[in-house]
Amino acid sequence: MAETGDQAARTTARVIADDNEALDAARELAVRLAEGAAQRDRERRLPREEIEWYSQSGLWGITVPKAYGGAGVSFVTLTEVFKLISAADSSLGQLPQNHFGLVDVIALTGTEEQKRFFFGEVLAGKRFGNGFSEKGTKHVLDLKTRVLRDGDDYVVNGTKFYSTGALFAHYVPVLGLDADGRGWLAWIPQGTPGLAITDDWSGFGQRTTASGTITLDNVRVSASHVFPAHRVSDLPTLNGPVSQILQAAIDAGIARAAVDDTLTFVRERARPWVDSGVERASEDPLTLREIGHLHIQLHAAEALLERAARLFDAIAAQDAISEDDVARASVAVGEAKVLTTEAALLAGEKLFELSGTQSTLAAHNLDRHWRNARTHTLHDPVRWKYHLVGNYYLNGKKPARHAWN
CATH class of the missing domain: 2.40.110.10 (Butyryl-CoA Dehydrogenase, subunit A, domain 2)
Incomplete structure (x- = not known):
């Protein structure tokens, strides 16, 4: 083109x-x-x-x-x-x-x-x-x-x-x-x-x-x-972790959008459950519990993402980057990516549970949040992030250096 x-x-x-x-x-x-x-x-x-x-x-x-x-x-x-x-x-x-x-x-x-x-x-x-x-x-x-x-x-x-x-x-x-x-x-x-x-x-x-x-x-x-791309992996650099932290930030953004749309729909359109004894869905005690859980998960994901970014900044400010530095960065962003992935998928799913059947109507297109989260988080599997983090802390094993770590 x-x-x-x-x-x-x-x-x-x-x-x-x-x-x-x-x-x-x-x-x-x-x-x-x-x-x-x-x-x-x-x-x-x-x-x-x-x-x-x-x-x-x-x-x-x-x-x-x-x-x-x-x-x-x-x-x-x-x-x-x-x-x-x-x-x-x-x-x-x-x-x-x-x-x-x-x-x-x-x-x-x-x-x-x-x-x-x-x-x-x-x-x-x-x-x-x-x-x-x-x-x-x-x-x-x-x-x-x-x-x-x-x-x-x-x-x-x-x-x-x-x-x-x-x-x-x-x-x-x-x-x-x-x-x-x-x-x-x-x-x-x-x-x-x-x-x-x-x-x-x-x-x-x-x-x-x-x-x-x-x-x-x-x-x-x-x-x-x-450009000799092999050098970014042959030598200790932050290039792989940089790719990962941006992936995690995208997922955190998807999670935030899904949570925000959940709040709007529950406040403005959703009905309380018949047995709740309340006038508005926003007063339903079980809905309140789930909204609280969503925010805790989202804030935890955002906190780990910021923690990883601050570590990156500290490492990048050094005169030289070591293999240990890259390993610490990979593990930190791996931890963040687990939570941003899980928060995005959870928020996309809970949106419908808390908002009710009306939220599934095509006119609202709210399913895009879950679809986007599910598609984007397939970039690299979270099950291997758990493995990476556990192997580092238990066995001192440094993650392989590539764009997926």
């Missing part, structure tokens, strides 16, 4: 200066994105206009380091931004998740020239999609895509799926292996010959992420656009 005229013309985004400005921008944008979110999901209308609002707001550039003109915001701020946007519209909340992981890859592995160029592109409003995962392989790290050197360039061949954000991206970074089995990321400009993006995502949740298929047929990429 070639870059549209609108995409090509709108390349000068707002540049956010600091954490407070980022949070203010996210709160303002969330209000706009929440309007029509239910209808976009119902109709599966791709958010082409809304994603322009998002990237033009400057929020996609907030992790560009200060040395390169960005705000270099804290992880505490970054996760709060993701929560705010995901509560408004979780598909739009997910769309930049890989973009931020890729900005981190540039910071960790790029040459000085690559950093200056690509950080400049991000600050101008350019968006990165992703071409990471593949269908039909043994596991997520079993890749068939190849990124092979050919003279002064690289040539990329393969097929990708779960390509969130690629349809809306100015660059599509594609992960593949070289002849020695090492991972490389090729930043492919939208419209490059041989690159094709198909909007064939049919998941029942996260409907408007366009997380479909990328095909790559002898795609030629300049060496200046190729």
Whole structure:
């Protein structure tokens, strides 16, 4: 898909200066994105206009380091931004998740020239999609895509799926292996010959992420656009935990949206149970118990998420990051991800139990919260988070270093 005229013309985004400005921008944008979110999901209308609002707001550039003109915001701020946007519209909340992981890859592995160029592109409003995962392989790290050197360039061949954000991206970074089995990321400009993006995502949740298929047929990429992705796992870095904390923040946002809609429906529409002896559903003692439980679960999840983000900030401020640091970060975000996953699923389910049959009507589209939570939380299984955390505390086993830990 070639870059549209609108995409090509709108390349000068707002540049956010600091954490407070980022949070203010996210709160303002969330209000706009929440309007029509239910209808976009119902109709599966791709958010082409809304994603322009998002990237033009400057929020996609907030992790560009200060040395390169960005705000270099804290992880505490970054996760709060993701929560705010995901509560408004979780598909739009997910769309930049890989973009931020890729900005981190540039910071960790790029040459000085690559950093200056690509950080400049991000600050101008350019968006990165992703071409990471593949269908039909043994596991997520079993890749068939190849990124092979050919003279002064690289040539990329393969097929990708779960390509969130690629349809809306100015660059599509594609992960593949070289002849020695090492991972490389090729930043492919939208419209490059041989690159094709198909909007064939049919998941029942996260409907408007366009997380479909990328095909790559002898795609030629300049060496200046190729990064040694293997280094972010070969060396102790926070790149894997960064991916995880953003996933957890999206789920926390979904949970918050479901809880908020539950409160509104119970207050305004639900009826008390006939045996409760009260006039309003909001006075039903058993409903009150469940509302209390939901908030305790949500607040616990948010607290562990913030705890992990503060640990990330402390580690990132060090002169060097050790294997022990990465392990601590992976475990901390693993703990948070267990609770954000469970809170999102619980809130999506309890919404109907507490709101009653009327809440299931298609006109309200409240099932989107559970659908979105169930779909997004399948990214990596919580049962393995329990294993990771237990193995670390009991046996001192450090988690494997990759994007799912």
